[in-house]
Amino acid sequence: MAGLRRPAVLCCGEAVADLVPATLADGSAGFRPVAGGAAVNTAITLARLGVPAGFVGGLSDDPMGRMLREQMEAAGVNLALAQRRAEPATLALAHSLPDGTRFDLYDQGSAGRVFDDAPEVPETARALVFGGISLIHDPAATTFEALAAQATDRLIWLDLNIRPGLVTDAVSYRARLSRLMARADVVKLSDEDLAWWGEVPDVRPDQLRILSHGARGATARLGGTEITLPAPSVVVADTVGAGDVLNAGCLAWLWQSDLLETPLSLDRSDLEAMLTHGIRAAALSVTRPGAAAPTREELLTCVP
Template structure:
């Protein structure tokens, strides 16, 4: 199975003068998208015993995602209070001492042999102790398992940019696949163009650097010529969870092609990369066509997927 290690939380979204709680989190969204696409998937993140923890667990169970590796805790679920200013979302996090924030190495047991790939990223990489714990997990397993990382950088959540850039400088070379948006690349390397930044990351060790650009589609920078795939045209409700779903589509495609392994990614061809980017784009197009992070089920995907 593909193990997704990283944050889940509750987004408190404004609705009719009050707030509506919605389960979310970048890595959580990717896990659910993978499960809905029919891929064997596991999730690793502390889940609170509070009512919000139960709300987080339900969609995972419905998507067939294993939560056997999730430690349960009496610490509270992280809340992200969303406010809209001229249509732009701003977030206030209630995270100090939360279930996820306090993830420690002792909370993670041995990974079962069924784990064949590791996905990580999101804001779970930023604060400690959880950030250091996920870093240690990747360090312990990257030599054996293919690793995909999507930092999904949220500058408002980063209190020490230098420390986080240092963490990414350690993490990204341990990944086989790195996904970055143009905004991520600009934050990480403000002195470089997006192309230059992607190639600098590639030179540090990953085999594929995937750059996403919304309507501009996605491209893969790797040892060969750049491979591109267009975005799938659709009526956009919002873009919440689009990148997370794209990640799931890429991983699902690699798995279905039988190349989700260290050796498989090392020997990947342009056609295989294009197929992965295409499935990612097709899955993301379904998510953006409806409100919130609501990834497609396998039966909702285009026939080409």
């Protein structure tokens, strides 16, 4: 990990080349590749917000994989625990729809799906983030679950981030997510996740729950305290990666406040400040194409 700060937060999951709509040099409509995938988006956002972050997962050596590597390195993400693979990168073709951005995902036989070697968690890591398509298919899904089980004294942040179109064995997938929820200190889900899953049980009284409502804001609940905050009104370019940026914004506030620990000890004012930070980060990101995370300076000075 020479040359980069040792990671305080490990973002564990998929690296995806998002192909987002763009106007080409000749004026025609096309697509441009940008870094994507839940773990990549979260890691880049954390790094841009000043948090030492690392990426854990399969990273292809193909042209799209090299683009992902370059963009993470440019942001300052530590890649010492990334597994370099010959398999192709996962691709996601973005479509802008009236109710948000949707993706066609191409993941069969990808470097991310065949990730099969859980690294040893470095001593500096205070939190690990899991979720997304990386928890659907083996061997990657089992590898990430084993990594979460290894980190017994670290904060585990789980974002369900369910992609129903990729789920081929719903029983096994639900069972895996249930086991991870029982271990997690934080469970984040969207309204869409809740619609697919149904009522998610409260498995631990000290578990922080975050429910994102898109343009309507987000809710945080810890113990007997619950708070819902609206999202700022902004002109939306697209909603790519907004949930990942929300996660990173909340994690960054916890790290900067020296509260990134397990079990979490947050009062109502802490919850409000954390959620405000996350919502502001997400609101700024959706004003720009792709998962364009704000910097710490932008978050302090820009009014979304």
